[in-house]
Amino acid sequence: MTGLRSLRPGARLRSGLCLLAVVLVALTGGLAVGAAPAAAAPAGADYAVIVGAAGLRWDDLNPTDTPTLWKLAETGSIGAMSARSARTLTCPQDGWLTLGAGNFAERPPLSADKTVCPAWSVPVEVQGEGAFLPDQDSVDEHNTARPWGARPGALAESVRCSTAIGPGAAVAVARSAGRVDRYAADPPADLKRVLAQCVLSVVDAGTVSGVGADRQAAARRVDATAARVLAARPARSLLTVVGVSDTETPARLHVAIVDGPGFAGGWLVSPSTNRPGYLQLVDVAPTALELLGRARPATLFIGQPLTRADTDRPAALADAVKALDDADQEAGAQRRVADRFFVTLVVVQLALLAVMVPVLRWLRRTRRRHPSPPPPAWLLRVLEVALLASALAIPAAVVTDLVPWWRAVNPDRWFAAIGLVVLAALTAAVWFSRWGRRPLGPLALVAAIAAAVVGVDVLTGSTLQLNGVAGYSTLAGVRYAGIGTIGLGVFAAGLLLGAACLAQRLVPRRRRAWVVLGVGFAGVLLVGAPGFGSDPGGAIALMVGVCVAAALARGGWLTFSRLAGAVLAGAVITVLFVAVDLSRPAEQRGNVGRLLAEAGQGQVIFQRLGQANVVAFVTSPLTLLAVAGGLYGYFVLLRPWGGLRRVYGLHPAVRGGVYGAMAAALLGSLLDGGGVMAAGAAAATVVPVLLLAGLRVVRHVQEPHTGEQPAVKPVEIPHPAERRPLK
Numbered sequence: 001m002t003g004l005r006s007l008r009p010g011a012r013l014r015s016g017l018c019l020l021a022v023v024l025v026a027l028t029g030g031l032a033v034g035a036a037p038a039a040a041a042p043a044g045a046d047y048a049v050i051v052g053a054a055g056l057r058w059d060d061l062n063p064t065d066t067p068t069l070w071k072l073a074e075t076g077s078i079g080a081m082s083a084r085s086a087r088t089l090t091c092p093q094d095g096w097l098t099l100g101a102g103n104f105a106e107r108p109p110l111s112a113d114k115t116v117c118p119a120w121s122v123p124v125e126v127q128g129e130g131a132f133l134p135d136q137d138s139v140d141e142h143n144t145a146r147p148w149g150a151r152p153g154a155l156a157e158s159v160r161c162s163t164a165i166g167p168g169a170a171v172a173v174a175r176s177a178g179r180v181d182r183y184a185a186d187p188p189a190d191l192k193r194v195l196a197q198c199v200l201s202v203v204d205a206g207t208v209s210g211v212g213a214d215r216q217a218a219a220r221r222v223d224a225t226a227a228r229v230l231a232a233r234p235a236r237s238l239l240t241v242v243g244v245s246d247t248e249t250p251a252r253l254h255v256a257i258v259d260g261p262g263f264a265g266g267w268l269v270s271p272s273t274n275r276p277g278y279l280q281l282v283d284v285a286p287t288a289l290e291l292l293g294r295a296r297p298a299t300l301f302i303g304q305p306l307t308r309a310d311t312d313r314p315a316a317l318a319d320a321v322k323a324l325d326d327a328d329q330e331a332g333a334q335r336r337v338a339d340r341f342f343v344t345l346v347v348v349q350l351a352l353l354a355v356m357v358p359v360l361r362w363l364r365r366t367r368r369r370h371p372s373p374p375p376p377a378w379l380l381r382v383l384e385v386a387l388l389a390s391a392l393a394i395p396a397a398v399v400t401d402l403v404p405w406w407r408a409v410n411p412d413r414w415f416a417a418i419g420l421v422v423l424a425a426l427t428a429a430v431w432f433s434r435w436g437r438r439p440l441g442p443l444a445l446v447a448a449i450a451a452a453v454v455g456v457d458v459l460t461g462s463t464l465q466l467n468g469v470a471g472y473s474t475l476a477g478v479r480y481a482g483i484g485t486i487g488l489g490v491f492a493a494g495l496l497l498g499a500a501c502l503a504q505r506l507v508p509r510r511r512r513a514w515v516v517l518g519v520g521f522a523g524v525l526l527v528g529a530p531g532f533g534s535d536p537g538g539a540i541a542l543m544v545g546v547c548v549a550a551a552l553a554r555g556g557w558l559t560f561s562r563l564a565g566a567v568l569a570g571a572v573i574t575v576l577f578v579a580v581d582l583s584r585p586a587e588q589r590g591n592v593g594r595l596l597a598e599a600g601q602g603q604v605i606f607q608r609l610g611q612a613n614v615v616a617f618v619t620s621p622l623t624l625l626a627v628a629g630g631l632y633g634y635f636v637l638l639r640p641w642g643g644l645r646r647v648y649g650l651h652p653a654v655r656g657g658v659y660g661a662m663a664a665a666l667l668g669s670l671l672d673g674g675g676v677m678a679a680g681a682a683a684a685t686v687v688p689v690l691l692l693a694g695l696r697v698v699r700h701v702q703e704p705h706t707g708e709q710p711a712v713k714p715v716e717i718p719h720p721a722e723r724r725p726l727k
Helices: 009-035 065-076 091-103 136-144 165-174 190-193 212-232 281-292 317-365 377-391 393-400 410-433 441-459 485-506 510-527 537-553 560-582 590-598 605-619 622-637 644-650 652-671 679-701
Strands: 045-054 077-082 124-126 130-132 161-165 182-184 200-207 235-240 253-258 268-269 278-280 307-309
Touching: 009 045, 045 091, 045 161, 045 212, 045 281, 065 212, 065 235, 065 253, 065 317, 077 317, 091 136, 091 165, 091 200, 091 281, 130 182, 161 165, 161 190, 165 200, 190 590, 200 212, 212 235, 235 281, 253 441, 268 278, 278 281, 317 377, 317 393, 317 410, 317 622, 317 679, 377 393, 377 410, 377 441, 377 679, 393 410, 393 441, 393 485, 410 441, 441 485, 441 679, 485 510, 485 537, 485 652, 485 679, 510 537, 510 652, 537 652, 560 622, 605 622, 605 652, 622 679, 644 652, 644 679, 652 679
Parallel strands: 045 200, 045 235, 077 268, 077 278, 161 182, 161 200
Antiparallel strands: 077 253, 124 130, 235 253, 268 307
């Protein structure tokens, strides 16, 4: 109590406002999270039959060459499946093992070249009606030691009896000791009797690879096998057809068809994706057990049971397949284009930051007793436009995905061309606007554009971030809906800086915290609410940033009491979000709820998150911008000649927005397993316009100092006798 009472009235007011916002966010967020409707569970089945074909994609299906699969897709539920495994490129042996484990797995030996799938053969020893895999012990030991903790054969261990037809199926259903209950190398003549022997049957329908006629011939063979299985399937059975893996680079989305009780038409959807029409390979195993009425090993499976969603599936199957194939094309092009885009952005921004150092020091020399000539006006204008354009690059990339550039013959060039047009339009809109010529104008406008672009996309279903260059890829198997890590960084930076500029411009000093808290309150709900941002971790991080920005909105330093208040607010929000999240069914929990629930059961979820952060930190180009932005701010912008100190002095609320954005982006990156990607995206958006604002402030200060002393009119001092007496 003594510590709280010792705070100044203004500090107590800001702390009270922050805690009030925390309570409001918690209550409203809890209602939003708790109001998420539960998915209807499909009807039960007596048998589960899984047909897998490595490499099978939606562009392989058509009514002529694959009539059985086409007909099955008409009557059943369909979706685009990410065949992610524990390996970067999911090869057939990894896909089959992942299917049976219900978790990300990989089968050794591992190839040195991670971009090529090696030829593989399974050492299957036939033993009567069953079989034995002699290397299963080493496979089990290898995957148990991996961060995902997959247990090969977990699906088969959950039922009393399973049947495998083909070598890939044997890999999927081999138990921990390597035993396969029932095995046949090829579909036997009495296939109907074989499928009825066990409640679970897995069929290896072959591999689809190559191009042209060879690929279509392989697809026809898969269809012929599916036709035999369809004719022999037991009554009240769930039939699942999936493309279990890739066969070559780049990775692609694959076929997923489920036909049986509860799956008549519509899209497939899983709580692991929360996006109708998208699912993961790890969802197949829990779906089979759910329909069979068997308990799922929650500590081993990371997938979730599939359900059917009727929303927006076209009446004609050809249109639905075209949409799925289009999603596959976009996902395949996104990875390649995104890598080039961010590498180019990093190179351009680092070059601009380097060029601005001598320019700022050049301006500094104009204030000396013997000044240097000022930099040419045209050079400063070019640099200002370049800084403005680089700050708008990521929002422009998000907007560019409104145009289907991935359908072009050369998607890289089309994205570059369309993106440059969008970037030029956004840059011109800011540059020629009423506020564009003011020192703080570009900062406020860029922040507003960044927050609006990402916010509107989240409100409309995050369709621009889905497989977007500045979004997330469904092939990565990390996120399929809501706000992504890059989007979170851009949104947090735009929201908090925009709120700070708004508070600085429109309200008196004593009311600025209210503006920041009000805008931040809406942003936290948008990020954390299911159906919108769906990112509780991002909401927690953003709430901490909001409290930091509000604490500094009136000026002053980030004291221990202010920092403690922000940390306390974040802790309260974390506890309340987690409490509400843990009260929901396991399949409907968010990332934070699953993290703590699995950690309480002894899982290695923290190790997974740590590994994901390390991988993202090492591999993402945005790491360079995050590190360079922090170092540049300290060693350049905050120097006497950098201009940022003067910006903070004239506009103290901006400093709170910058510090709040930094805190939110860094914490959000770590909670999402993105390393410092969100911080890098925030730096890419904020640092150039902060530099632009500092440049303009420095130029404004230097303009009167031309090296000549202004003429001073002499002042005559009257004689003491002539002075007027004081009254």
